[in-house]
Amino acid sequence: MKAIKNNLVTYGIAFLLILALNFILPRMMPGNPLTAIYGGEAMIAMTPELKAHLIERFALDKPLWEQFGAYFLALLRGDLGFSYYYNAPALKVILGHLPWTLLLVGSSLVLSTVLGIVLGIESGWRRGTKTDRTMLAGLMSLNGFPDFFLGMVLVLIFGVMLRVFPLAGALTPYSGLSGLPLVLDVLKHMVLPVMALTLAHLAGGYLLTRNTMITVLKAPFMLTAKAKGLSEKVLKYRHAGRNSMLPVITMTGIWLGRVVTGALFVELVFAYPGVGQLTYQALLSRDYPVIQGIFLMVAISVLIANFLVDLLYPKIDPRVSHAH
Amino acid sequence: MHIDLKKEIKESNPGQIGVAILVLMIVLAMLAPVLGRYDPLQQSTTTLLSPSRGHWLGTNHVGQDIWSQLLYGARTSLAVGFSVGVLGLLLSILFGVSTALIGGVYDRVVMRIVDAFIIIPMVIVVILVAAYIKPSLLLLIILLSVLSWPSGARAIRAQTLSLKQSGHISASRAFGAGELYIAWRHILPDLVPILLVEFIYGVRRAVFMEAGLAFLGIGDPMVVSWGTMMHDALRFSYLDVWRWWLVPPGVALSLTIIGLTFISHAAEAVVDPRLRDEAVA
Numbered sequence: 001m002k003a004i005k006n007n008l009v010t011y012g013i014a015f016l017l018i019l020a021l022n023f024i025l026p027r028m029m030p031g032n033p034l035t036a037i038y039g040g041e042a043m044i045a046m047t048p049e050l051k052a053h054l055i056e057r058f059a060l061d062k063p064l065w066e067q068f069g070a071y072f073l074a075l076l077r078g079d080l081g082f083s084y085y086y087n088a089p090a091l092k093v094i095l096g097h098l099p100w101t102l103l104l105v106g107s108s109l110v111l112s113t114v115l116g117i118v119l120g121i122e123s124g125w126r127r128g129t130k131t132d133r134t135m136l137a138g139l140m141s142l143n144g145f146p147d148f149f150l151g152m153v154l155v156l157i158f159g160v161m162l163r164v165f166p167l168a169g170a171l172t173p174y175s176g177l178s179g180l181p182l183v184l185d186v187l188k189h190m191v192l193p194v195m196a197l198t199l200a201h202l203a204g205g206y207l208l209t210r211n212t213m214i215t216v217l218k219a220p221f222m223l224t225a226k227a228k229g230l231s232e233k234v235l236k237y238r239h240a241g242r243n244s245m246l247p248v249i250t251m252t253g254i255w256l257g258r259v260v261t262g263a264l265f266v267e268l269v270f271a272y273p274g275v276g277q278l279t280y281q282a283l284l285s286r287d288y289p290v291i292q293g294i295f296l297m298v299a300i301s302v303l304i305a306n307f308l309v310d311l312l313y314p315k316i317d318p319r320v321s322h323a324h
Numbered sequence: 325m326h327i328d329l330k331k332e333i334k335e336s337n338p339g340q341i342g343v344a345i346l347v348l349m350i351v352l353a354m355l356a357p358v359l360g361r362y363d364p365l366q367q368s369t370t371t372l373l374s375p376s377r378g379h380w381l382g383t384n385h386v387g388q389d390i391w392s393q394l395l396y397g398a399r400t401s402l403a404v405g406f407s408v409g410v411l412g413l414l415l416s417i418l419f420g421v422s423t424a425l426i427g428g429v430y431d432r433v434v435m436r437i438v439d440a441f442i443i444i445p446m447v448i449v450v451i452l453v454a455a456y457i458k459p460s461l462l463l464l465i466i467l468l469s470v471l472s473w474p475s476g477a478r479a480i481r482a483q484t485l486s487l488k489q490s491g492h493i494s495a496s497r498a499f500g501a502g503e504l505y506i507a508w509r510h511i512l513p514d515l516v517p518i519l520l521v522e523f524i525y526g527v528r529r530a531v532f533m534e535a536g537l538a539f540l541g542i543g544d545p546m547v548v549s550w551g552t553m554m555h556d557a558l559r560f561s562y563l564d565v566w567r568w569w570l571v572p573p574g575v576a577l578s579l580t581i582i583g584l585t586f587i588s589h590a591a592e593a594v595v596d597p598r599l600r601d602e603a604v605a
Binding site: 007009010011013014017018021022025026028136137140141143144145146148149152153155156160254257258261264265268269279280282283284286288291292294295298299302303306 | 338436437439441443444445448452453454535536539540541542558561570571574580581582583589
């Protein structure tokens with residue numbers, strides 16, 4: 001419990017750092033802070049009344065600490081600001097894009113974690129053999145490919161050359177599909193981006209499982225298990241495998257926290273309408289409320305994911321709760 | 325902890341391949357003005373040319389020679405990678421060693437900040453900053469260094485803490501050596517393997533981030549970068565130009581990161597002997 005309490009303090013510090021960065025950056029900019037907070041787009045539509053209203057809302061005529069208070073209170077109300085580019089509240093814009101990203105990152109996270117663990121167990125079990133060495137070299141090389149380049153290669157092979165999968169987007173526009181055909185359409189559009197993300201992250205789980213596996217296999221309890229005459233499958237998966245999964249769980253937790261930005265580059269390659277694409281658009285159009293909102297969402301999901309891992313970890317590995 | 329680092333990397337196959345790839349990239353980067361016959365930023369009216377004797381990889385949408393861009397891109401990539409690697413490592417050493425040696429409140433405060441830094445994803449922080457300030461190459465290097473030191477600091481702190489307990493350091497202290505002397509004379513030399521690992525991690529992360537951010541279109545337009553090349557080429561992927569415009573920088577970038585991964589794998593085995601393959605029965 002003490003560990004969790006300590007971690008909560010860390011999360012608190014991380015969150016404050018993020019808030020501070022979000023708050024200070026636009027106000028540090030030379031020129032009118034309103035432009036820096038709202039972006040150029042807003043200044044075109046600005047009327048004197050609106051301007052007065054906004055200055056009051058952000059307490060821009062007050063000292064910095066009062067401004068921070070106003071900023072913090074607005075956040076507590078779930079008010080991330082207003083995007084003049086989309087003419088909608090930033091929160092609404094972001095939430096509209098979020099499901100697509102969750103779909104992409106969620107499925108690739110499950111796929112790459114499960115595959116990574118299985119490959120890692122098999123490879124670690126055969127440590128030092130030719131199969132192990134080949135797998136290790138292969139997956140380490142795969143680890144070097146940035147996800148966006150993998151995505152482009154997949155588009156070129158399966159989209160441009162073989163024409164099996166669509167090149168871009170999350171569904172066929174104006175197709176008027178519903179029910180099962182719609183689901184199939186979405187799935188078809190998902191295949192390549194999910195494949196790119198899965199391949200790019202496969203090596204992480206694999207390397208971690210394999211490394212732990214090699215250490216675990218030397219543990220005395222493995223000798224005992226072997227002496228009991230257990231079958232290879234039970235030895236490999238129930239005894240060694242289960243213990244080798246632990247670091248991967250931590251890693252997956254960290255990835256889960258990066259769910260919002262996890263597909264940033266890949267979404268761009270596939271013009272997939274998720275938060276990554278939104279971030280890129282917001283960056284191009286200097287839509288500051290949206291960028292700040294995304295940053296805040298990232299921060300919150302990172303903190304929640306870390307907290308979940310902390311809560312879950314002692315349940316998977318009872319040694320942790322006895323350690324303190 | 326006295327391990328022959330050079331020997332370990334030499335004896336590991338992936339390590340050798342990694343060093344070979346990296347050396348190749350460094351040579352290409354250094355010889356860029358000789359091997360590429362054009363100024364990589366020189367625009368011309370001959371746009372979107374196919375590869376020919378004059379332009380080995382053709383030209384891009386503003387008539388720049390792609391082969392020259394590829395070579396100069398290696399310079400940018402490696403320069404950012406190594407600068408961030410060095411700067412980040414210096415910060416890691418400074419905080420890692422000092423927290424371990426000083427301890428107390430200082431240690432607790434710094435480590436809290438380290439933990440907080442580690443859980444915030446780097447990409448989004450850089451994007452946020454870049455949204456306000458168009459980062460020059462120098463600013464990018466500083467930004468990436470400031471964001472990338474914490475994980476190294478934690479590893480170095482752990483290693484220093486265990487070194488602090490070892491016999492030769494107690495002996496040195498008993499002979500009246502000061503903290504700074506001990507840190508410089510006894511702790512730093514024994515930290516070399518882990519420093520190498522952290523350095524390679526840092527370089528790899530920075531190479532990847534530089535390319536990724538340039539791919540997003542964040543960055544100095546006057547700097548040639550593999551990421552920028554891929555960003556531009558992607559918009560023309562409906563033409564056949566991707567074969568010589570999009571694929572080469574992608575392959576070059578991937579090769580560089582693969583080389584660094586192989587080296588760090590070999591170096592990891594140095595730091596954690598349990599991972600050594602030959603030690604396995």
